[in-house]
Amino acid sequence: MELVHLASASQRRASMLAAWGYEVIQSPLRARERPHKHGIPISEQVEHTLLGKIESAQRECSAPLVIVADTLVEDPDDSLQPLGQPSNRQAALNMLLRLSGRNHRVWTGTALIQGNNVVSWIESATVSIDTLGDDVLEALIVSDSWRGKAGGYDFAGAMGNFATIVDGAEETVLGFTPQLFDALGND
Numbered sequence: 595m596e597l598v599h600l601a602s603a604s605q606r607r608a609s610m611l612a613a614w615g616y617e618v619i620q621s622p623l624r625a626r627e628r629p630h631k632h633g634i635p636i637s638e639q640v641e642h643t644l645l646g647k648i649e650s651a652q653r654e655c656s657a658p659l660v661i662v663a664d665t666l667v668e669d670p671d672d673s674l675q676p677l678g679q680p681s682n683r684q685a686a687l688n689m690l691l692r693l694s695g696r697n698h699r700v701w702t703g704t705a706l707i708q709g710n711n712v713v714s715w716i717e718s719a720t721v722s723i724d725t726l727g728d729d730v731l732e733a734l735i736v737s738d739s740w741r742g743k744a745g746g747y748d749f750a751g752a753m754g755n756f757a758t759i760v761d762g763a764e765e766t767v768l769g770f771t772p773q774l775f776d777a778l779g780n781d
Contacts, residue, residue, distance in 0.1 A: 667745030719762025
């Protein structure tokens with residue numbers, strides 16, 4: 595079993611790597627994350643933040659194989675406006691209300707770092723969310739499944755009952771680009 599350092603606090607990402615057969619050492623980066631640039635396409639915002647994570651990981655991580663990732667949800671009304679991780683229940687509710695009954699794009703960037711060799715990818719997937727009634731919204735908020743999740747929802751959790759991927763890969767919605775698994779399979 596090969597060892598990989600996941601420079602992220604995401605348990606979802608760690609479990610995905612473990613399921614792929616990797617022994618995962620997990621620790622978030624100590625450096626403060628670059629703020630997302632606003633007023634540019636979400637793909638570029640993800641790329642900007644991912645580059646900052648790559649630089650931090652190269653300084654902080656000594657494992658031979660390091661992975662960093664970033665995910666943002668695109669506001670369905672404004673392709674330049676990200677829906678990141680909500681800071682509280684009200685922010686999570688506001689995001690879920692924006693997404694309810696609509697399609698939106700999820701953007702993920704992933705980088706595989708092997709010393710000075712860095713390969714990165716940015717992908718998107720389109721997700722359709724059912725119209726969420728008050729009882730469903732309340733259950734999603736009370737469950738705290740929104741914590742640490744871009745757009746305020748966990749596709750692999752409770753929201754999976756109300757969301758469908760219209761285009762793109764499930765891995766992208768869950769926090770990795772599918773190319774990562776292709777690259778890991780080729781090592």
